[in-house]
Amino acid sequence: MALLVQKFGGSSVGCLERLKAVAERVRKTRHAGDDVVVVVSAMGKTTDELTRLACSISRHPPRRELDMLLASGEQVSIALLSMALQELGVAAVSMTGQQVGIVTEAAHGRARILNIRTERVRGALAEGAVVVVAGFQGTATSANGNLEITTLGRGGSDTSAVALAAALGAERCEIYTDVEGVLTTDPRIVPGAQLLEHISCDEMLELASLGAAVLHPRAVEIARNYGLPLVVRSSWSDHPGTCLTSNRRQRVAGVALELGKPVDALELVRHQGLVALSHVPDRPGVAAQLSEALSEAGINVDLIVQSLHEGASNDMAFTLERQDLERAQAVVSSLSGHLGGPQPFVVAAYSELAKLSLVGAGITGRPDVAASMFATLGQAGISLRMIATSEVKVSCVIEDNDAAQALDLLREGFELAPSQVHLEAIPCEDSTPAVRGVALDCGQAQASVHGVPDWPGAAAAVCRALSDDNISLDTIVQSERTRQTPLGAARDLAFTLPRQDLEQARQALAPLLQQWPGAELIPGGPIARVSAVGAGMPCTAGTAGRMFRALADAGINIAMIATSEIRISCVVAQDDGEAALRAIHRSFCLTG
Ligand code: ASP
Ligand code: MG
Numbered sequence: 001m002a003l004l005v006q007k008f009g010g011s012s013v014g015c016l017e018r019l020k021a022v023a024e025r026v027r028k029t030r031h032a033g034d035d036v037v038v039v040v041s042a043m044g045k046t047t048d049e050l051t052r053l054a055c056s057i058s059r060h061p062p063r064r065e066l067d068m069l070l071a072s073g074e075q076v077s078i079a080l081l082s083m084a085l086q087e088l089g090v091a092a093v094s095m096t097g098q099q100v101g102i103v104t105e106a107a108h109g110r111a112r113i114l115n116i117r118t119e120r121v122r123g124a125l126a127e128g129a130v131v132v133v134a135g136f137q138g139t140a141t142s143a144n145g146n147l148e149i150t151t152l153g154r155g156g157s158d159t160s161a162v163a164l165a166a167a168l169g170a171e172r173c174e175i176y177t178d179v180e181g182v183l184t185t186d187p188r189i190v191p192g193a194q195l196l197e198h199i200s201c202d203e204m205l206e207l208a209s210l211g212a213a214v215l216h217p218r219a220v221e222i223a224r225n226y227g228l229p230l231v232v233r234s235s236w237s238d239h240p241g242t243c244l245t246s247n248r249r250q251r252v253a254g255v256a257l258e259l260g261k262p263v264d265a266l267e268l269v270r271h272q273g274l275v276a277l278s279h280v281p282d283r284p285g286v287a288a289q290l291s292e293a294l295s296e297a298g299i300n301v302d303l304i305v306q307s308l309h310e311g312a313s314n315d316m317a318f319t320l321e322r323q324d325l326e327r328a329q330a331v332v333s334s335l336s337g338h339l340g341g342p343q344p345f346v347v348a349a350y351s352e353l354a355k356l357s358l359v360g361a362g363i364t365g366r367p368d369v370a371a372s373m374f375a376t377l378g379q380a381g382i383s384l385r386m387i388a389t390s391e392v393k394v395s396c397v398i399e400d401n402d403a404a405q406a407l408d409l410l411r412e413g414f415e416l417a418p419s420q421v422h423l424e425a426i427p428c429e430d431s432t433p434a435v436r437g438v439a440l441d442c443g444q445a446q447a448s449v450h451g452v453p454d455w456p457g458a459a460a461a462v463c464r465a466l467s468d469d470n471i472s473l474d475t476i477v478q479s480e481r482t483r484q485t486p487l488g489a490a491r492d493l494a495f496t497l498p499r500q501d502l503e504q505a506r507q508a509l510a511p512l513l514q515q516w517p518g519a520e521l522i523p524g525g526p527i528a529r530v531s532a533v534g535a536g537m538p539c540t541a542g543t544a545g546r547m548f549r550a551l552a553d554a555g556i557n558i559a560m561i562a563t564s565e566i567r568i569s570c571v572v573a574q575d576d577g578e579a580a581l582r583a584i585h586r587s588f589c590l591t592g
Helices: 016-031 046-057 063-087 119-126 157-168 201-206 217-226 286-296 322-335 368-379 400-413 458-468 499-514 543-553 574-587
Strands: 003-008 035-040 092-095 102-104 113-116 130-134 137-141 147-151 172-177 198-200 230-234 242-245 265-281 301-309 313-321 346-359 386-389 393-399 437-441 444-453 476-478 483-485 488-498 520-533 560-564 567-573
Touching (some): 003 157, 035 063, 046 063, 063 137, 063 147, 092 119, 102 157, 157 172, 157 217, 265 301, 286 301, 286 313, 286 322, 301 488, 313 322, 346 368, 346 400, 368 393, 368 458, 386 476, 437 574, 444 458, 444 483, 458 476, 458 488, 458 499, 488 499, 499 520, 543 560, 543 574
Parallel strands (some): 003 172, 092 130, 102 137
Antiparallel strands (some): 230 242, 265 313, 265 346, 301 313, 444 488, 444 520, 560 567
């Protein structure tokens, strides 16, 4: 007999008929002998309707009152579902967030869960009842000591369910929804998108908007951090859905269920080399040709970055094993002058480098993590040779001589235990696909800061100024080329960020850029970002080349490239976004 947490979303309980069907499904699980805790959302579009009501009374509804109102939606569903279960002869009891003891931060409208008391739920289960819990809500103690109703943010009942499952030590959490599970890509753009049987929580987080359309990312984060088996499946069918996997199980302890440390591992890979190209012609197919030449020579590249430089030529850089450096340099040099463009490109090679990465689900949406990593290194006078960021990882390439000191500083700064420090690349299993899914993100803009002084801490200062304003950078690429400014050599830093943050970014950076003569923020045109994600990428040579080839064959130019271990992202013109997604999905044979 297992303990299961089953969550049913708004559309699954959208009308009484559906609600009764949910009760029937729960009855079956219960009769099979399992203990069941059910978490439900508000019926159908109730939360939207309640929000509309509030907004027709007040332009800015007070957050406390809004939470009071919105939390009522879930209270209707739990009472009705509990009645429906009892009608079927199943013992059931409904509980609000407060009755369960879901304790959150005192942040109305976006509260994170601190702690879940489990005694009352366990007591009811022990008496044989199905416990029906209101998702999306909790309680917090306000500054003056009063208990207040809070909500977790839209879509938050997934998070309630996973947190409850983790706190109860449930065997697994099942999220029942109106889709069959997680697909290889957005089916509205690519009709051949396929259902995935498995995906890791890290891959799901790296798929960003694609994953978020299926599950609240905070729910995935909790499942990942506590190693909780999570299943997403349809409420309308018996299809088994998609299983989200993560590392070993961990007990929930303490009082910061959702506020655990954002970083849970530090990785160092030494003996790295870097090949940097500048003045690479900016036209479709160049990145593909370079990558293919390298993989034909049997050279596996790790991180790749590319960004546009003025004069319509690109800088490109990639890291690889130190022992392959000379060969790689020869391979790319032989292509210089053969790829078109007004002048041959310039190739430089650097050896004795190390790659240092911070890993953690909490890196998403917490821009201060990257900023404090860069600042810690900058203060110690350690230069960043290359930066690569993704949803669950921030990597930078530094001099190998600095590696030991950098490791100590970051281990201390992020309070990591020795067991969380990995001194070798973590191997992946051969059977893991190189690309599990592809995502398109159209909500981003591109911008670059020209003239960032080439001294330790300068890139950190840019990231810090933005993170202090809570602006998340996604792809960050530092140029290879330097330019001369009154302060000496300077580089350009290109990045992508949420489009609506562009103006705020300009304001946040202004005071800093004033201190650097010649520095300025240059906003870019409308872009789309396509990302291929797969945990098998590190052990599958040529994946990037294949993605670049797919874009080249579709005639799509790549404005920016950034990779991390399990993700390759390309920035393309906004109008090319959908075609890019289709081309990449096809080239990795993700269409069944
Ligand atoms: N009812 C809330 C919403 O619509 C929470 C949820 O459904 O997950 O956002
Ligand atoms: Mg939802």
